[in-house]
Amino acid sequence: MKKRAPNLRSDMDSFVPKKKKKLIRVYDVNDLFTTEEEPRDEHSTEDENDEEAVASSRNTSHGYHLVRGKMDHGMEDYLVAENRKINGHHLGLYAIFDGHSGRDVAKYLQSHLFDNILSQSEFWKNPKRALKKAYKITDDEILDNIDGSRGGSTAVTAILIDHKRLIVANVGDSRAVLCRNGVVRALSVDHEPEKEKEMVERKGGYVSQMPGNVPRVDGQLAMTRAFGDGRLKEHITCEPDLTSEIIDDDDEFLILASDGLWKVMSNQEVYHCIECLQDAQEASEKLISAALELGSKDDISCIVVIFH
Numbered sequence: 001m002k003k004r005a006p007n008l009r010s011d012m013d014s015f016v017p018k019k020k021k022k023l024i025r026v027y028d029v030n031d032l033f034t035t036e037e038e039p040r041d042e043h044s045t046e047d048e049n050d051e052e053a054v055a056s057s058r059n060t061s062h063g064y065h066l067v068r069g070k071m072d073h074g075m076e077d078y079l080v081a082e083n084r085k086i087n088g089h090h091l092g093l094y095a096i097f098d099g100h101s102g103r104d105v106a107k108y109l110q111s112h113l114f115d116n117i118l119s120q121s122e123f124w125k126n127p128k129r130a131l132k133k134a135y136k137i138t139d140d141e142i143l144d145n146i147d148g149s150r151g152g153s154t155a156v157t158a159i160l161i162d163h164k165r166l167i168v169a170n171v172g173d174s175r176a177v178l179c180r181n182g183v184v185r186a187l188s189v190d191h192e193p194e195k196e197k198e199m200v201e202r203k204g205g206y207v208s209q210m211p212g213n214v215p216r217v218d219g220q221l222a223m224t225r226a227f228g229d230g231r232l233k234e235h236i237t238c239e240p241d242l243t244s245e246i247i248d249d250d251d252e253f254l255i256l257a258s259d260g261l262w263k264v265m266s267n268q269e270v271y272h273c274i275e276c277l278q279d280a281q282e283a284s285e286k287l288i289s290a291a292l293e294l295g296s297k298d299d300i301s302c303i304v305v306i307f308h
Helices: 006-013 104-118 127-145 197-202 230-235 267-274 280-293
Strands: 060-067 077-086 089-100 155-161 165-171 175-180 183-186 241-246 251-257 300-307
Touching: 060 077, 060 089, 060 280, 077 104, 077 300, 089 104, 089 251, 089 300, 104 127, 104 155, 127 155, 127 165, 127 241, 155 175, 155 251, 165 175, 175 267, 183 267, 251 267, 251 280, 267 280, 280 300
Parallel strands: none
Antiparallel strands: 060 300, 077 089, 089 155, 155 165, 165 241, 175 183, 175 251, 251 300
């Protein structure tokens, strides 16, 4: 597959959100994440022994790229890659939304999910609870406002606060990885039907696999967690897995991408592809080029954040 021609860049711009109004709620950085966390749930990957965030002099840069695949449908990937300042605090907001059976749900997430997250009063003191609440609120909005909600979408979101505290949440099979000292670690969970078969069956659904195909919930959906998918909602969930990290001097890259990349490249292969690069835009484009050369036929979207 060839890359999209440069004169189609304006089409790509439609996948990046317009600048949003700044929130005006006032918070003290010393109050961040200091209250008691809610009980840990069995699916959470959040580190209970996370250290208190410390001041960081590191800076970040980000780049993004996306291409339409060879599948028999229009482009269904959307992304967010932007910075916001809220009362002196710097937020890096990054997300990949990989739609299926249409683009409407992914497009809605691009425009609304981060606003719903940041409007939660709990976000600054209990981000885990705030993210779960915002994901559920947004899913309810999608089911109510998008006609029939036949389609759905994955979501992997990363929020970087003051260049030092990273919070990642995901549903579906879009993935976020952190590269530290040459070692890559997944910060998200691929919600595949075989992995969560018990959960699906507990909700009254089933997981089946036709010859030559992947396991699917009720024979239809190749993931157990997603936004939308109203017809399957009783048997799946939009509850995200969450993790948080303190960014330190050993961290090199944060990479978010849809499964069009991960189907053909391992986490470590992705790192080795860009480990010598210092330009985030160049890195995002190189990763997608590599995935295309390896035969990826799906839509591919990718965000690279470099810690300087």
